[in-house]
Amino acid sequence: MIDENSIAKKIISVIRSIAGNNDLYLHEPLFFGNEWSYLKNCLDTTYVSSVGKYVNEFEEKISDFTGSKFVVAVVNGTSALHIGLKLCGVVPKDEVLVPSFTFVGTVNSISYNNAIPHFVDIEQETLGIDTKKLLQYLYENTYVKNGICINKLTGRIIRAIIPVHTFGHPSNLDDLITISKKFKIKLIEDAAESLGSFFKGKHTGTFGDLGVISFNGNKTITTGNGGAILTNSYDLAKRARHLTTTAKVPHKWEYLHDEIGYNYRMSNVNAAIGCAQLENLKTILLSKRKLYEVYSNKFSRISELTLFKEPSNCESNYWLQTIILKNENKKELEVILRETNKNRIFTRPAWKLISELKPYQDCPKMDLTCSKSLSKRVINIPSSPNILRDINNNG
């Protein structure tokens, strides 16, 4: 039995008071629009694979919504990053700066390019890269020569940086752009989690050389499997399209491929779902923001934790609602996770730091004090857009 006054009990009580007695998943997609109807169109026209009108339409709609000039729809966010790094000139043995506090896919995309992740710390204010600390670190540990940033210790080129807009919250993009320019490091935004999140009024994923979005089943909106590459560069977009369609040179019947490409394009079926989902994106975003407000109000009464609020100057999609325990207490954390999950409130902790996973233990890294601390204090709580049941009220 757990203590009636335990944090776990208090959290369960707050969530149940808001969401009732249902099973509460972390993030369920919501289909109350034209999804089924658009899928029928795919079947009727026989366009189900990587060519079809919904793929084009989906790209256009994402372009309209985000303000990114070009959008290339792909099979998932990880593959979008894989190609994104390649497009930014990352070659084998390059280093890529990346938070250790992220989903493993962010870092795997670096490995797929035979490059080396170089882990950087995050800050509690944004849950993204601590740019002040990074700036200091780069001054001390790198130099720029002939427009290339070199790691003094390893002698390798630091070619790119991947900030992650964690749980949908924008990183400090002003500082990141400054760092990118100053140290000649390409900026690739991992906006996998942040569709609908804006930094100073501009959509995340559109600040760097490239950005990527995910439309996995657990995201704000979904295409089943899916991702996208965002860029304002015509040349990068063209090459993204080429590399993700097996690098086939267009011809009516000939099969000519001029480099090693990938089979990474989104299928028309997945895009059809995405087109329908996009029609309801604004409703879904409003609902998630409202959930934040309701959670915020109730959680303010629990002194042992805070509910994460969007950084200043930002509008976040509140993809995953996040509580942060004030104190580090591994046992407490375990109790909260165990009790909530036992109660069918499917919370989860932060990712295990990637720099602590077996395949990445030996990679270069800066001091990761804040990442380590947050990885023991962060808990994501149920964040589905229909928890308040004011949309799609059919359940």
Next chain:
Amino acid sequence: MIDENSIAKKIISVIRSIAGNNDLYLHEPLFFGNEWSYLKNCLDTTYVSSVGKYVNEFEEKISDFTGSKFVVAVVNGTSALHIGLKLCGVVPKDEVLVPSFTFVGTVNSISYNNAIPHFVDIEQETLGIDTKKLLQYLYENTYVKNGICINKLTGRIIRAIIPVHTFGHPSNLDDLITISKKFKIKLIEDAAESLGSFFKGKHTGTFGDLGVISFNGNKTITTGNGGAILTNSYDLAKRARHLTTTAKVPHKWEYLHDEIGYNYRMSNVNAAIGCAQLENLKTILLSKRKLYEVYSNKFSRISELTLFKEPSNCESNYWLQTIILKNENKKELEVILRETNKNRIFTRPAWKLISELKPYQDCPKMDLTCSKSLSKRVINIPSSPNILRDINNNG
């Protein structure tokens, strides 16, 4: 104007006499079953991503149909091969034997593993690897030491061989197994095109250490994007599942990944389409076989070409119907392709040999006389299952 007695005219005349005046694509999928209904179930249950009952069901059904003990559904055939090679122990700088006469994805999967394709010739009888020629080549150019096959010239390990069941026709699997055993080379069948094709009564893709199938939109049946890994080994299947789901160690809420994995699992949406498609696979196969017979009868009157027939002891799915010109004549080939396509009969030539593509020009290769000749003589002609209009007669 082209000559009334030209081969092009004769081909067009034969195809039109069989298929009428419609636009004739190379291979269109056919949806006349439960596809739309199963898709509704995905939306209703909100299971649209890489977890869901259709993924499991699809794997079970493919297992039943092919006789492969284990099946792992993935995003496409290329990713299936990528992982398949890794599962067979292919590491950077290894060589992998592969036909030059194949789709580029077969060979790219080798590059993704940082291994080196080593091109081998094919034979006209099967359109697959010329096993007699290969055997002789291996005797002359390799030696086996400590259970490992070494290329005498490069000093590199030849770790695996990927036979391709071209256009659905089974390669000589008896010989390939012999070679695999004798030279200690892992056998990975590229059965991307051969779902429904049997060698001596056993399904292609189930002979080697692993096999892969594709369910791309142009295949015999489709899932939109999709592929599968087949294996009779519990251990390989388990590891395939692990590697294709980001190598996440199962846990209720923790995110622990014990190696560099991939986001390669098929989504429930794609699997739902596949489950419905499989219910009609036998009908589709019968229809494709009948089309072969009708084509065969009519094309027998054109002396300048032959229609490719399934190899002896094989039952082929006749994925793509194939005509082979008796004489090499680049100009003639161009005329046939141009005139048929102009006539909206969307034929295509064989792939350009992969060993002649820019990224693969410097790879090791044996004499490729037959591949070169066939690449100038092979034409695929419209092969959709509903060309004879005896199924799905709603168009």
